[in-house]
Amino acid sequence: MFDMYSSAITRGWFSADAIAMWDDRATIKAWIEAEIALARAQGELGMIPADTHERMAAAVSVDKFDMDKMAADVSAILHPLVPFLRQFEAMCPDDVAGYLHWGITTQNIFDTGAALKLKRTHEKLVADLDHCVSVLASDARRYASTIQAGRTHGQHAVPVTFGYRLAGWALELRRQRERLVDASADALVGHFGGAAGTFGAMGGRGREVQQRASEILGLRPVRVPARSNFDGMANYMSALGVLAGLIEKMAVEIAFLQRTEIAEVHEKFEYGLVGSSTMAQKRNPARSNNIIGVCRLLKARIPILLDSLVRLNDADAATSNVADVTVPEVAVMGASLAEKLALVLSGLAVDEEKMLENFSLTNGMIMSEGIMMALAPAIGRGHAHHVLYDAVSQSLDHGQSFKTAILSHPALADRDGTLQLADLVEPQRYVREIVDWIEEQMVSLIE
Template identity: 35%
Template sequence: MGTEFNDALASQYDYRGLREAFAAPALYQAFLDVEKAVALAQGELGMIPSASATVIAGHCRYECLDMQRLEVSYRTTRHPLMPLINELLRLCGPEHGGYVHWGITTQNVIQTGLLLVAKRAQTVLDGLFADILRHLGRHARNHANTVMAARTHYRHAVPITFGFKVAVWIEEFLQAADRLKEAEKRAFVVMTGGAVGCFSALGREGPAFQSRVAALLGMGEMAIPSRAIRTHMCEYVNALSLAASVCHKIAEEVYQSASEEYGELHEGRIEGTIGSSTMPQKINPILCYGIVANSNRLYSCAGMLMATAHRPFESDGSANQMFEDGLAEVINAISEILVRTELLVRDLHVDPARMRANLDLSHGSIFGEYAMMQLGKTLGKHRGHELVHDAAIAAADGKSPFLEELAHLPGGAQLASDIEGRLEKGSISGICAEYAQYYGSLAADIAEAIPTAEARNINVYLRADR
């Protein structure tokens, strides 16, 4: 179904202004903000009369524009920026209008403006990131000792706690935040190098001018402002894609874990929600499949931009169009993902009883590694592996339950009794609870600064705990 229909379905979500980030008023204002910074910087440096700079800057407001005049001009010029330049020239008058857009080119304004919009949107995305981490921190601490089955290749592996699983999600989000912060330094940059990036119109004053524009806009600047350099934007989009993959993973796990066969995790239920027009009992994971769908959409955008970044020579119109349209699509997709992920983890329902019941389905064989290591103390690890493997295969073939098979091994009776006690008490091996408590506290108390990789090392917590 079309965009209008999907927009109606998503109206229940709080996008925090992200849906308007690339709307026409925001884009026009961003382009005007660039033109304003250009004029002010050139006025300060004596490149244009300071009086003209002041007049130009004063008219760089969206509400000053005659939109009907702009629409007519677009049909006439068939150019992405000239109508706006002509409108600004008209507003400033003949005395000052001649200094509008002095020594720069269209892509300088459009690319810088789009990245300025993305930078503004990223501030909102950062807020969503922080909220997601706080919600996950709460789950990690609340479920530090909630026992469940870890699964590798979709099969039971060893017992863990749900808090540990959440701690893993937190670490991936923190890694994603690290990557984004690094990518932002290179992505959110001003490009005002003119026709091909060598300041052909402004000469040796050009670099100082660009630095001042960057400062006025609160952005970085390209070392060589070439219109042919696109990889910094790809890096940012790829960092967003990797962040989306963490949301995607959580959504996939909840999606599957919510099925009747698992029943361990469920989306929060909103009163009145309908799952199916013909199956009234259905409660569908609508947040999850929205995250999955938009994640795949974002991955496609990232691939598209990567496949375009190599376009030759000093500029390429097809590449420009791909990146200009693609950046808006990317911010839209990551917004859809993070808004849904924040709701998903905020209201996530955890069923500890079902987790425990599912763990018991393996009748103790989930402690196979533990059994192997205990036998390995006297028989060697490899011999212990062989014996426990044989016991597990015999149990799977229906000869007798795993713990009975284990009891036949040397020292097995005591080991089987030990595992039965662990099952009864919900006791597990490893340091799941420690990871959950530590990462839970890191995420629940998240501030503007992301904890460094060194600060996230569990040894910090273990040394303090001693």
């Protein structure tokens, strides 16, 4: 059966570390931690013997679980957790096993285990995003004055700088990083509410148990213990969807700028990389293309997770099962994107001369807005726009030089010699303020 995370063909698209955080061993480890934290909290509150959690920890380990038997038993009894509990109990002395899973239900362990795994993934994700932001901010300052053609709707528009483009990416990633941190408050939570989320089997100590068990695990207690509530996790997953959109935009731009006829940036190339099985000359933006693909896979899963918000009554396996499958996929993809983007950005090669060459393709027409605004105080913005529009038409349609077309326009006949066109087509004057803005914005983002 095909598995994109283990396939020899596709597993390189993803972070090996992130995959390991969500594999079966990691899941069993998280479930063990959740059960032991529960026993410790209940022991501290005098609900069960105080040493129960220590004896559990001494008896149970991931390596002792028979995963093949567990898989067979899950299929046989159609319950996802009971086979785990049976093996857990079998490892413990009888007087300890009797206190396992005290007062809670399967989904509590599933949801708390997922939060533990997501916590580790989130920490990796944030660290990788911080690295991306730092690289982008540093390069934004480095290329703050590097002139590049700004393009709108695929056409040359006005001068920008490559540093400006990178600065925008840095700030977008930083903002989304903060949104993810904010969203984690309601996603990285411990669930110990029991069968219907009412703490009914906890003898009146349920809130204390949930608070303490969550603290032990480094989680916050869930605000609403109802099993039908999924908004916190859905919000975090949606934030990963936005992150995927931002990263895809960056990767698409890098791939565009690496086109043969543009050639302004290139992914790091090392001898041995192959772009084609038949076209030896190809140096493709392979890493960016892989990132784009994973972004689209992630975004496609967000509507599925939003459907998981709709849960019948107090628990609904039909929808929670969907989340149990999709949350790990999205978490792995999100962490993978941050890791792979960091690799691309750290090795990006920038051809400043090619940027200037491309900028000059329109022979000064890219400076039309700047020239228009210089004329506007004397003849009005609308008239100035008309002058530039006519000049562009004369140049493109009749082969007249852009400079000549401007200076010979009837509206400027009495201004011969007063229009300093050479100064007006100097792009550095046009981008001066944005260069200052880059410095203001980026200095605080560099590690």
